[in-house]
Amino acid sequence: MNKILLRLLRLFDGFWRRIDVNPDHLHTILEVKLKMDGRRKTAFNYQRSAQKKEVKGQDILSMVMMAFLGLLFTFILVLFKHSSSGLFMYLSLWMAILALTLISDFTDVLIDVRDNYILLPRPVGGKTLAVSRILHVFFYLIKLVIPFSISGLIGVGIKFGPLAVLLLAFLILMSVLMTIFFVNLLYLIMLNLLSPRKFKEIINYFQIVFYAFVFVGYQILPRLIDFQDRGASNFLSKIYLWPLPSMWLASIWDVLFYQPSQPMIYVMATIGLVTPFLAIYLVGSVLSRNFSQKMFSIGEGGTGTESSPQRQAEQHQQAQSSWASRSAQWFCGNKHERAIYELTWKLTSRSRDFKLKFYPNLIMLPVYFLLIFVFPATRGSNDALEEMRQGSMYLFGFYFSMIILISGLSMLQFSEKYKASWFYRTIPMEQPGLVLTGSFKAIIVKFYLPVYGLITIGSGLFFGWHILDDALLAFFGILALVTGVAILTHYVLPFTKSWDEASRGGNIGFTLLAMMLAGLFGFFHYAVSSFTWVVWGLIPVCAFLAVLAMRQYGKTEWRYIIWE
Amino acid sequence: MEPIIQIDNLSKFFGKKQVLHDISLHIQAGQVIGYIGPNGAGKSTTVRILAGLDDNFKGNVKIKGIDVKENPLAVKRIIGYIPELADLYDVLTPMEFLLMVGRLHDMEDAQIEERASRMLDFLGLKDQLHERMDTFSKGMRQKVLLVSGLLHNPEIIFMDEPLSGLDANAVILVKEIILRLVEQGKTVIYCSHNMDTVEKISDRIILIAEGKVVADGNFQDLKRSEGDTLEKLFSQLTGQTNFDQLAEGFTQTFNP
Structure with missing residues (x-):
C-alpha cells in the first residue's frame, strides 16, 4: 500500500x-514516516515489530476494522426511509x-518532537x-477511507443507482477534508490556550474518549435506533442539528434527491460545498504554518507557562496535604507502605499508558450496567x-465491579x-510485601471504593x-478473595514490567482465579x-479475612518476588 | 578575511525573560571554538540560532556571508548539526536513517551508502548497520547522530555535547576526528561541559554566563597564571568559587 501511495505521489x-x-x-520524508508507521508497536505486532521488516499486518488489521465499521454504518444508510x-x-x-x-491514534506521529532535531x-x-505533514495524514486517512466506504458505496449503488455512488464518494471526500480541518483547528485552539504539557495530557484523554466512544457506540447504538420506525423522520428539519458539518453534506444529497422547499437546506448545501475548499486553503496556507511553529514550541518545552518557584512551593505544600497523603495515613500501617501507596496514587494519575489501558474499564462498567439493568427494564412493561x-x-453490579x-x-x-524500578533493589526494605500491599491499597481506595460506592448508592436508590x-458482604468478600488469590499468584512489584509484556498476557492466572473464586462466592452470596x-x-467474618489476607500479603519476602 | 560566522548584537527572549544579551562574535574558518558556559547560560540557544532552527531573535547572524534569518536553507546546506539530545527515529536502522538524512541533503544514494557504511565502520558499528536502533545503547545512538551531522561533508559543524554516552576509546576517536576535520579547513563549534576536552582541542574558547560573553580567547591568553586549568578558570569567571563552603554545607545537612 505504501509503495503504491509513494508511486502515486511521484x-x-x-x-x-x-x-x-x-x-x-517530500518523497524521502514520507517514505520514512510511512515506514515508521508500519513499525509502531502495538499489541498485535509486538512479536514481529522486533524485526526489521515492516509489519504489514497492522495496516491490514485497521483496514479490516474500518471495513467492518463501514458495513455496520451502511445499514443505517440504506435502512432509513428518509435517505438524507x-x-x-x-x-x-x-x-x-x-x-x-x-x-x-495519530497524534504521537503528528507531534513527533524528534522532527525538531x-x-x-x-x-x-x-x-x-x-x-509532508498534511500528506502523511492524508495517506493515513486513505487507508481508512477506502475500506470504510466500499460497503456504503455498494449499498447506495444497489438502492439508488450509479449516480448516488459518485455523489456519496464525493461527500465522503468532502467529509475527510472537513475533518482534517476541524482537527487541525482544534489542535491550534488547544495549543493557544494550553501549555504544551497540558495539551499532551488532554490529547491522552481524547484517546480514552475514543475507546469509550467506539465501545459505547457499538453496544448502545443498535439498541437506540428504533428499527420499527426505520428512520422515517426527517433529521434535516431539526434546527439544533444544522450547525453540524455532516448536516451540510447531507443537505447536498437532499437537494439533489428531494428538491426540498426549505431555503435553509440550500444554504446548508452551499456551506457544505464551500467549506471543504476553504478548509484546504486554510489548512495549506495558514494553519499548517502556525501548526509547525507551535509544534516546535512543544519540542522546546514551551515558554511562559512555567510556575514561579513560590507557586511550585505552594503546589508542593498542597500535594503534601492532598487526599493521597491523607488517605495514606489512614490506610497504611507504616512508612514504607505509605510511600508506595502515594507513589502508586501519583503514577496512576500521571502514567499515560496506565490511564489509556485502565480508564476504559471505568467506562465499560457502567455501560454493561446499563445494558443489563436499564435496557431490559425500559423495553419491558412497568x-x-x-x-x-x-x-x-x-x-451482579457488586460482583461485576x-x-x-x-x-x-x-x-x-x-x-x-x-526501568526506573531499579530503586526497589536499592531500598533497605525487609518485606517487599509492603510494596505490594501499599500499591494494592492505593488501587482499592483510589478506584475501587469510589466505583463501589456509586454502585451501592445507585442500587440503594x-x-x-x-x-x-x-x-458490605460483597465488598469484604471480594477484598478477601482477591487478596487471597494475590497471596498465591501475584508477586510482581508495581511498575516493574514493560507494557509490551502486558500484550503477551500479563498475569492471566491471577485474573482468572480471582474472577472465578469471586464469582463462586457471588453465587454463594x-x-x-x-x-x-x-x-x-x-x-x-469476611472483613476479618480481608484484613488477615492483607497482612499476610504484606509479609511476602524478597525470595518470592518475580522480577523477569 | 571575512569571518565564517558573524554574530552582531544577538539578543533572544523567552517570553519576558532575556536569555541572550547583545552577543557579538566573529569566528574565522578552520578553528575549533569551545563554546562553554554553565547550565542555562544560552549555549544551546545560540547554536540553534546559528543552525537556522530559531529565527525569533534580534540582531544579525551570518554564516559564510549568508543571513540566517533571510536564507536558513542555504545555511543548513553548509552546516552539520549534532544535537545534545540523542533522539532518533529509532525504529529505523542506521542505514535507513542516514539514507533519509543524506537524501534531504540532496546526496546520491550510492554515495550515502558508501560513506555512511565507511563512517560507521570506523566508529565500530559495521555489524549494526541494518539493525533497528531501538535496541541501541546511548553511545551507539550518539555515533549514528555524529555520522548524520557529518555525512554531507559540511563546512561548519555545530556539536552540542557530542561525547555524551561514548566510552573512553570512542571519546579519544571523536576528539581526533574533530582535529582532523579542522585540519581539512572545517570550523567546529563545540559545546560541552567537559572542560578537559574543551581545553585540549579548542583554538579559541568563548565562555558565556547568563547570556553574556564573559571570556573570549585562546586558553593560553585566558589563563591568569601558570598551572591554571580551564575548569578553574570557568569557576572564577562564572563567579562560583566557594565550592568548599557548598560541599561543607551539603554534608552538614546530615546533622539536624
Whole structure:
C-alpha cells in the first residue's frame, strides 16, 4: 500500500515543484514516516515489530476494522426511509470516528518532537515540511477511507443507482477534508490556550474518549435506533442539528434527491460545498504554518507557562496535604507502605499508558450496567421494572465491579518507565510485601471504593436500602478473595514490567482465579441473600479475612518476588 | 578575511525573560571554538540560532556571508548539526536513517551508502548497520547522530555535547576526528561541559554566563597564571568559587 501511495505521489512532481515543494525531499520524508508507521508497536505486532521488516499486518488489521465499521454504518444508510437522514447519521458517525482516530491514534506521529532535531536542521523548505505533514495524514486517512466506504458505496449503488455512488464518494471526500480541518483547528485552539504539557495530557484523554466512544457506540447504538420506525423522520428539519458539518453534506444529497422547499437546506448545501475548499486553503496556507511553529514550541518545552518557584512551593505544600497523603495515613500501617501507596496514587494519575489501558474499564462498567439493568427494564412493561426491584439483580453490579480491582492490580505491574524500578533493589526494605500491599491499597481506595460506592448508592436508590448488608458482604468478600488469590499468584512489584509484556498476557492466572473464586462466592452470596441474619453474620467474618489476607500479603519476602 | 560566522548584537527572549544579551562574535574558518558556559547560560540557544532552527531573535547572524534569518536553507546546506539530545527515529536502522538524512541533503544514494557504511565502520558499528536502533545503547545512538551531522561533508559543524554516552576509546576517536576535520579547513563549534576536552582541542574558547560573553580567547591568553586549568578558570569567571563552603554545607545537612 505504501509503495503504491509513494508511486502515486511521484505523478505529481511537477505540481509540487510549481508550488515550491521539493518532490524528492517530500518523497524521502514520507517514505520514512510511512515506514515508521508500519513499525509502531502495538499489541498485535509486538512479536514481529522486533524485526526489521515492516509489519504489514497492522495496516491490514485497521483496514479490516474500518471495513467492518463501514458495513455496520451502511445499514443505517440504506435502512432509513428518509435517505438524507440516513446519510446524515452515516456521515456524523464516520466523521466522529475519523476525528477521534486522528486525535487518538495519530497524534504521537503528528507531534513527533524528534522532527525538531532530525528534520528541521536539514535544508528542507518549510512548505515541503508542511505538505509532508498534511500528506502523511492524508495517506493515513486513505487507508481508512477506502475500506470504510466500499460497503456504503455498494449499498447506495444497489438502492439508488450509479449516480448516488459518485455523489456519496464525493461527500465522503468532502467529509475527510472537513475533518482534517476541524482537527487541525482544534489542535491550534488547544495549543493557544494550553501549555504544551497540558495539551499532551488532554490529547491522552481524547484517546480514552475514543475507546469509550467506539465501545459505547457499538453496544448502545443498535439498541437506540428504533428499527420499527426505520428512520422515517426527517433529521434535516431539526434546527439544533444544522450547525453540524455532516448536516451540510447531507443537505447536498437532499437537494439533489428531494428538491426540498426549505431555503435553509440550500444554504446548508452551499456551506457544505464551500467549506471543504476553504478548509484546504486554510489548512495549506495558514494553519499548517502556525501548526509547525507551535509544534516546535512543544519540542522546546514551551515558554511562559512555567510556575514561579513560590507557586511550585505552594503546589508542593498542597500535594503534601492532598487526599493521597491523607488517605495514606489512614490506610497504611507504616512508612514504607505509605510511600508506595502515594507513589502508586501519583503514577496512576500521571502514567499515560496506565490511564489509556485502565480508564476504559471505568467506562465499560457502567455501560454493561446499563445494558443489563436499564435496557431490559425500559423495553419491558412497568411490571417488569417492578419485578426487577423485588429481585437481587444488584448483586451482579457488586460482583461485576471487581473487574476494577482485578484489572487495576494486574495492570499495576506495567509501566512505560519500568526501568526506573531499579530503586526497589536499592531500598533497605525487609518485606517487599509492603510494596505490594501499599500499591494494592492505593488501587482499592483510589478506584475501587469510589466505583463501589456509586454502585451501592445507585442500587440503594433503585432497589431500596435493604441492599446495604449485601453491599458490605460483597465488598469484604471480594477484598478477601482477591487478596487471597494475590497471596498465591501475584508477586510482581508495581511498575516493574514493560507494557509490551502486558500484550503477551500479563498475569492471566491471577485474573482468572480471582474472577472465578469471586464469582463462586457471588453465587454463594446469592443463595444466602434471603437470610438477612446470615448476611450480617458473614460481614465481620469476611472483613476479618480481608484484613488477615492483607497482612499476610504484606509479609511476602524478597525470595518470592518475580522480577523477569 | 571575512569571518565564517558573524554574530552582531544577538539578543533572544523567552517570553519576558532575556536569555541572550547583545552577543557579538566573529569566528574565522578552520578553528575549533569551545563554546562553554554553565547550565542555562544560552549555549544551546545560540547554536540553534546559528543552525537556522530559531529565527525569533534580534540582531544579525551570518554564516559564510549568508543571513540566517533571510536564507536558513542555504545555511543548513553548509552546516552539520549534532544535537545534545540523542533522539532518533529509532525504529529505523542506521542505514535507513542516514539514507533519509543524506537524501534531504540532496546526496546520491550510492554515495550515502558508501560513506555512511565507511563512517560507521570506523566508529565500530559495521555489524549494526541494518539493525533497528531501538535496541541501541546511548553511545551507539550518539555515533549514528555524529555520522548524520557529518555525512554531507559540511563546512561548519555545530556539536552540542557530542561525547555524551561514548566510552573512553570512542571519546579519544571523536576528539581526533574533530582535529582532523579542522585540519581539512572545517570550523567546529563545540559545546560541552567537559572542560578537559574543551581545553585540549579548542583554538579559541568563548565562555558565556547568563547570556553574556564573559571570556573570549585562546586558553593560553585566558589563563591568569601558570598551572591554571580551564575548569578553574570557568569557576572564577562564572563567579562560583566557594565550592568548599557548598560541599561543607551539603554534608552538614546530615546533622539536624
